[in-house]
Structures are given as C-alpha cells and as structure tokens.
Amino acid sequence: MECFSAPDFDHHEQVVFAHDAASGLKAIIAIHNTRLGPAMGGCRIWPYPDEAAALTDALRLSRGMTYKSALAGLPIGGGKAVVIGDARHIKTPALLRALGRAIDRLGGRYITAEDVGTDPTDMAQIAHVTRFVTGISRDGSGGDPSPYTARGVYHGIRAAVRHRLGADALTGIHVAVQGLGHVGSALCEALAAAGARLTVTDVDAERCHRLAHRLGATPVAPDAILDVDADVFAPCALGAVITPDTVPRLRVAIVAGAANNQLATDDLADALKARDILYAPDYAINAGGIIQVCHAYFGNDIPVDARVAGIYDTLLDLFARAEHRGINTLAAADGRASERLTNG
Ligand code: NAI
Secondary structure (H helix, E strand, C coil), rough: CCCCCCCCCCCCCCCEEEEEEECCCEEEEEECCCCCCEEEEEEEECCCCHHHHHHHHHHHHHHHHHHHHHHHHCCEEEEEEEECCCHHCCCCCCHHHHHHHHHHHCCEEEEEECCCCCCCCHHHHHHHCCCCCCCCCCCCCCCCHHHHHHHHHHHHHHHHHHHHCCCCCCCEEEEEEEECCCCHHHHHHHHHCCCCCEEEEECCHHHHHHHHHCCEEEEEHHHHHHHHHHEEEEEECCCCCCCCCCHHHHHHCCEEECCCCCEEEHHHHHHHHHHHCEEEHHHCCCCHHHHHHHHHHHHHHHCCHHHHHHHHHHHHHHHHHHHHHCCCCHHHHHHHHHHHHCCC
C-alpha cells in the first residue's frame, strides 16, 4: 500500500496510523492542511474492503474538508479519521476511547466530530479522554448539524434560482428532492414554507408518502426522480448521482442539494455546464453542518446563523466567477478555496 504516491495524496501534512490491540482499533487519521486553523472533520467507521481503501477515503475526505471549510470562511483546516470495521460490531467504549487518546496525542492539530458510523453519544465517549472533539453541544445533549445543513442548502437553492432563473422568491419554483432523511426532510419543510412546489422520493416509501401528505408534495418512485421536469433537482441521498448516464436524463435548470460527492467524476461539472444546467458545488452548498460543528467547538466567535445564510452570497459569487471566466462552477469553487488557503 502506497501513501505518498497514492492518487489521492495531495500534500497532506500528516497521516497517522493508530492501533490499539486491546480494543482492536485500526484507524487512519489524515490531516490535510492546517494553514487556516486546526484540522476538523468527522470520524467515519466503515467496513472497508482493505486498508488501501481506508487510506484512500481518509486522504480524499480530509482534502475535501480543507476546501469546504476554506470556502465557508471558517478558521479551521481539513482532516478526517477513518476506523476500519463494521460499526455495529466493533464500536465499543474502549475502542472510542483508544481513538480519543490517539487524537489527543496530536495535541489539537485534529478535532474530530461525527460522521457515517458515529453519533453524538460516541463523541461523548471520546470526550472522556480528549478535548479535541465536537459534535456534542456544551451541555452534553445532541449536536445534530443536519438542520443547519438543510438551512444552508435552502439558501443555496435561493441563490441558484436567482442566478439561473432571475427569480428572487421560491414561490411556484418546482424542486425535485431525492432523499428525505435528516437534511432532505428539513429542506422540504423550508421549501414548502417558501411556496415552492415539491416532487419527492425516498427508498423508504412510507417516509416518502408521509412527508408528501404532510407538505402537499408529489411522491414518485426513487428511479423516477431523475426524469422529473422541474426547475431544481436537489440530491439529498447518496453521492455519485450525477453520472454520464444520468446527465442526459435531467430535465431541470439547476442541480443543488446536500449530498456529498454528487458528481461521479469532476469532469461531469462540464457536462452539466454544456447542458446549461447550473450546478451548485456540493461542498459549497452543504457547508451548514461544518459551520455549526465549528461553532459548537469555538463558541460564539463563529456567528452560525449569519455564516449559514452567507452560503447565498458565496454561491452567487461562484456563479458569477464561473460565468466571467467561462469555467464550470466546481472549478470556480476550487479556485476560490485555493485562494483562501494561499492568502489566509
Ligand atoms: P440520512 O441518512 O438521514 O438521509 C438519507 C435519505 O436518503 C434516507 O431517508 C434514505 O432512505 C434516502 N435514500 C438513500 N438512497 C436513496 C435513493 N437511491 N433514492 C432515494 N432516497 C434514498 O442522511 P442525511 O444526514 O440527511 O444526509 C443526506 C446527504 O447529505 C448525505 O449524502 C450526506 O453525506 C450529506 N450531508 C449531510 C450533512 C448533515 O449535516 N447531515 C452535512 C453535509 C452533507
């Protein structure tokens, strides 16, 4: 297994392999960049097929966090911890504390939070052995970032509608939402309250019908959501929903949603642009969660509501920059984030 010459290695500052025989911990902590502040990013517990896959994920996700936080104007860098194994079987207080000790040894260069396979109660375990953990509110209750992510996506959709359709309000704007979990359902509430028309789907059919009934939305089967003739497609389920096969199917003017890694490959940003579909870069529009998590850690120095609402201006700026330079919106986001990293 290679590290420095791995395809996803991108000048990462530090990669730590942490092992604890007693609890069975096998973890990789990747610190990508601390130029703007300590690296912050979630802890993922996942049954990776092999160690190389875990390293790839740690390298890729930590780099993504650097860009996301830089673009959101946060005083933090990018990092990620991945633990190899099935959370249902390996997750014990002893393992979490062993991970916490490994994080503590980094002296604050990496601050962890929840991600796939971990939740606020796990963060509370880790907090027994290190203070470099967030995602738990200061009073010990849950620190779910989803409402903030949903709020940010809502503001991002407003910006995309403003730029692409020239409308200041969402009244009558038709949004097709894929995935009605923590973020998708809260997003639907906000959109419905703003007068948008909703078509919705979820693989959990009962969840879909319940929400559709409550908000007066039109439910469709999971596979049909990509073919809906609407103004906006909002992916809020899994990543890689935009592929060479799905781009030609889209009948929308805008793709703007919460899911991470929406594009199967970066070049699909050009394919969307070629179809005159405005793409709101995922890591720009879904930054509400990291803004809240950062706020939970640093306190009131981070004005959380204003920063989340600021996603509207960030996206307008990216759209204008992309148009002005004739580049796709993802390239515009990467460029802006790189500038912040260089200039501080
Ligand atoms: P969740 O797990 O609560 O909800 C996902 C929903 O999508 C579930 O209801 C699931 O049944 C549904 N789903 C899965 N596959 C589907 C498919 N093929 N078609 C239709 N529905 C499908 O997850 P959550 O927290 O709402 O996150 C949604 C997305 O946003 C994820 O990609 C996540 O990585 C991303 N994200 C979430 C943040 C947060 O604060 N929760 C922050 C940034 C990104």
